Amino acid sequence: MFRLGYNTNGLAHHRVGDAFELLASLGYEGVAITPDVGELDLYALDANRVAELRSRADDLGLALTVETGARYLLDPRRKHFPTLLETSASDRARRVDFLRRSIDLAVDLGAELVSMWSGAAPGGEVGDRPGATGDERPAEHPEVWDRLVAGVEAALEHARASGVRLAFEPEPGMFVERPSGYLALRERLGERASELGLTLDIGHLLVTGDLPVGEQVRQLGPYLTHVHLDDVRDGVHEHRMLGDGVLNLHETLSALLHAGYSGMVALELSRDSHRGAWAAQESMGRLRQVLAELNPGE
Numbered sequence: 001m002f003r004l005g006y007n008t009n010g011l012a013h014h015r016v017g018d019a020f021e022l023l024a025s026l027g028y029e030g031v032a033i034t035p036d037v038g039e040l041d042l043y044a045l046d047a048n049r050v051a052e053l054r055s056r057a058d059d060l061g062l063a064l065t066v067e068t069g070a071r072y073l074l075d076p077r078r079k080h081f082p083t084l085l086e087t088s089a090s091d092r093a094r095r096v097d098f099l100r101r102s103i104d105l106a107v108d109l110g111a112e113l114v115s116m117w118s119g120a121a122p123g124g125e126v127g128d129r130p131g132a133t134g135d136e137r138p139a140e141h142p143e144v145w146d147r148l149v150a151g152v153e154a155a156l157e158h159a160r161a162s163g164v165r166l167a168f169e170p171e172p173g174m175f176v177e178r179p180s181g182y183l184a185l186r187e188r189l190g191e192r193a194s195e196l197g198l199t200l201d202i203g204h205l206l207v208t209g210d211l212p213v214g215e216q217v218r219q220l221g222p223y224l225t226h227v228h229l230d231d232v233r234d235g236v237h238e239h240r241m242l243g244d245g246v247l248n249l250h251e252t253l254s255a256l257l258h259a260g261y262s263g264m265v266a267l268e269l270s271r272d273s274h275r276g277a278w279a280a281q282e283s284m285g286r287l288r289q290v291l292a293e294l295n296p297g298e
Helices: 016-026 047-060 089-109 142-162 179-195 202-208 213-223 249-258 273-294
Strands: 003-007 030-033 063-067 113-116 165-168 196-201 224-229 264-267
Touching: 003 016, 003 063, 003 273, 016 030, 016 047, 016 273, 030 264, 047 063, 047 089, 063 089, 063 264, 089 113, 089 142, 113 142, 113 224, 142 165, 142 179, 165 179, 165 224, 179 196, 179 213, 196 202, 196 213, 202 213, 202 224, 213 224, 213 249, 249 273
Parallel strands: 003 030, 003 264, 030 063, 063 113, 113 165, 165 196, 196 224, 224 264
Antiparallel strands: none
């Protein structure tokens, strides 16, 4: 079965080691680490601290992944800037360097994968559309696609040399915001496509209208490498607690089980750090309740 995890962007007011201890005590088996300002600033890492965190995660039996969603680590004024899609080659290079640093951190932590995304295009272009598949990708914005492919290829090359798995997350409001965009990206990668797994954020499906969730999970099962879990209300891209939106958690977990997914399912509650310990506990309670219904007697 998949492992239940929790993203440290929902425990931003906790020391990373304390977050490990808390999550392990609640029954989580994995932690999705978002390196950010503080202990795991990619531009001010303490090798001894990284080694200590790796040892603590090992002792607690926690699997780790590295997420690349830090908002202002690269630029204090512009969220997620720069991306792989900027018109300036030097700006794009800064994002590639950030991804390489993330991959290097994953190696040092013993993390199994690094998750990334496209970023928003400078002109607001979107590279996918509702219902599109890899074979039906829109032909528009070839220059933006070229920038994205080049950046992903650079990250894949570094990941391959490091022995780390790379996964790509469609994100609402970004150039690739739907699973169809991920499939289009795989086609453009050609022979390297198999190296790029899919990070599927379940809440994002509720925002983009790629429904039903269960069917999406089943269709995308062969590509699934990492899963983020959150709820959504009124189609607004705001990560909410499970049960505080329209997500059918029973359908979602059942589909993941039937798809044979065995990676991490990480709660991503980046709006709830102010009540992070409570949110992690409440989320685990809800998850256990539904899993018990799906697996009676276990």
